[in-house]
Amino acid sequence: MMTRPMEQSALSLSRRNFMKAGVGAAAMLSTFRLDDAIVKEAMAQLLDGAVSILWLHGAACQSCTISLLNTTYPDVVDVILGTLPEVKMDFDFQTVIMLNWGDRAIEQLKNPPKDYILLVEGSIQTKSDGAFCTIGEIDGRPVTMKDWVMRLARDAMAVIAIGTCASYGGIPAGSPNPTGAVGTIDFLGVNYASRLNLPIVNVPGCPPHPDWMVGTLASVILAAKKLYPFPELDPLGRPTMFFGKSVHDDCPRRGQYDEGIFAERFGHDGCIYQLGCKGPISYADCNSRKWNNGLNSCTISGAPCLACVQPEFPDKSSPFFEPLPIPPLSLKEAAGIGAVVGGILAGAYWIQGRRSKHHGEQK
Numbered sequence: 409m410m411t412r413p414m415e416q417s418a419l420s421l422s423r424r425n426f427m428k429a430g431v432g433a434a435a436m437l438s439t440f441r442l443d444d445a446i447v448k449e450a451m452a453q454l455l456d457g458a459v460s461i462l463w464l465h466g467a468a469c470q471s472c473t474i475s476l477l478n479t480t481y482p483d484v485v486d487v488i489l490g491t492l493p494e495v496k497m498d499f500d501f502q503t504v505i506m507l508n509w510g511d512r513a514i515e516q517l518k519n520p521p522k523d524y525i526l527l528v529e530g531s532i533q534t535k536s537d538g539a540f541c542t543i544g545e546i547d548g549r550p551v552t553m554k555d556w557v558m559r560l561a562r563d564a565m566a567v568i569a570i571g572t573c574a575s576y577g578g579i580p581a582g583s584p585n586p587t588g589a590v591g592t593i594d595f596l597g598v599n600y601a602s603r604l605n606l607p608i609v610n611v612p613g614c615p616p617h618p619d620w621m622v623g624t625l626a627s628v629i630l631a632a633k634k635l636y637p638f639p640e641l642d643p644l645g646r647p648t649m650f651f652g653k654s655v656h657d658d659c660p661r662r663g664q665y666d667e668g669i670f671a672e673r674f675g676h677d678g679c680i681y682q683l684g685c686k687g688p689i690s691y692a693d694c695n696s697r698k699w700n701n702g703l704n705s706c707t708i709s710g711a712p713c714l715a716c717v718q719p720e721f722p723d724k725s726s727p728f729f730e731p732l733p734i735p736p737l738s739l740k741e742a743a744g745i746g747a748v749v750g751g752i753l754a755g756a757y758w759i760q761g762r763r764s765k766h767h768g769e770q771k
């Protein structure tokens with residue numbers, strides 16, 4: 409019988425200990441708007457190690473993993489270095505942060521444990537039979553990312569796409585997309601259902617907020633264990649607890665938008681819509697949750713939202729520093745009703761883009 413090297417290693421870092429970060433993790437999870445009982449149950453499920461995490465990296469920059477490392481409760485440096493005795497991490501396969509390596513690592517993919525959740529980071533390249541991205545070998549032959557995803561998705565308890573590339577294609581799928589990169593749902597098909605009959609969950613963002621990733625993972629584990637309902641998803645497959653409101657809704661510059669006060673240059677006072685902000689058409693809680701441990705966000709810092717969580721990022725968000733090509737409506741005239749009108753127009757804009765993408769129309 410195959411043994412799982414990490415369980416035997418003196419350096420083994422278990423999910424049990426990772427989630428024993430207890431107080432800090434509970435504080436973080438509580439911001440996910442789950443009640444205490446749910447938080448405790450999520451932790452318990454992670455604690456007992458019942459669910460294995462297999463995290464694949466396709467065409468991406470690894471920034472999603474880097475963002476995960478910015479989780480603050482528990483502090484990830486202590487997690488990885490093991491300097492907090494109770495805080496340890498054990499993903500069975502995660503290219504960047506796992507302690508497995510070489511054949512031992514690939515063995516986790518070849519013979520996964522019965523209960524595992526597949527996380528996909530990066531888009532899946534389909535042209536040239538996926539030869540652009542390979543992970544390890546079987547019988548001396550490189551195995552493509554495309555083949556691993558197809559193989560592992562079959563028996564996964566659930567599949568989570570981490571980041572915009574894995575969710576919708578993202579930057580690698582930007583025009584002209586020479587490698588045929590696609591998001592997980594486009595690769596597996598909109599009718600894909602996991603072994604537990606669960607749909608793919610998308611956690612977009614370039615990168616996603618650490619809370620979005622850890623919170624979604626905890627929620628999906630609970631659903632996979634049939635302890636809590638599957639998280640509510642929006643029509644783009646995103647958990648509404650994180651992606652239910654627009655960046656525009658909670659922006660501190662929103663009053664200026666409504667008043668028609670627009671900055672003409674970066675650093676000037678005012679809403680930065682005219683400088684390219686796509687906040688009205690981007691759905692994520694960046695301005696209420698805030699980034700960097702609740703400190704800041706793109707628009708709070710004075711940078712336009714680039715709509716990094718939307719399916720058409722980056723092509724439809726570009727040029728980044730030009731206003732949306734939303735049909736003729738003077739921003740001044742829109743003041744007061746601007747939020748509503750802008751939202752409707754922007755929604756139509758994105759829907760049109762999404763339809764084009766799914767119907768395979770070329771730009």
Ligand code: SF4
Nearest residue numbers: 659662679680685687
């Ligand atoms: S357009 Fe951008 S900067 Fe202006 S209020 Fe909306 S999100 Fe904030």
Ligand code: SF4
Nearest residue numbers: 694706713714715716
């Ligand atoms: S504000 Fe916009 S660009 Fe910035 S992280 Fe949020 S969705 Fe992405």
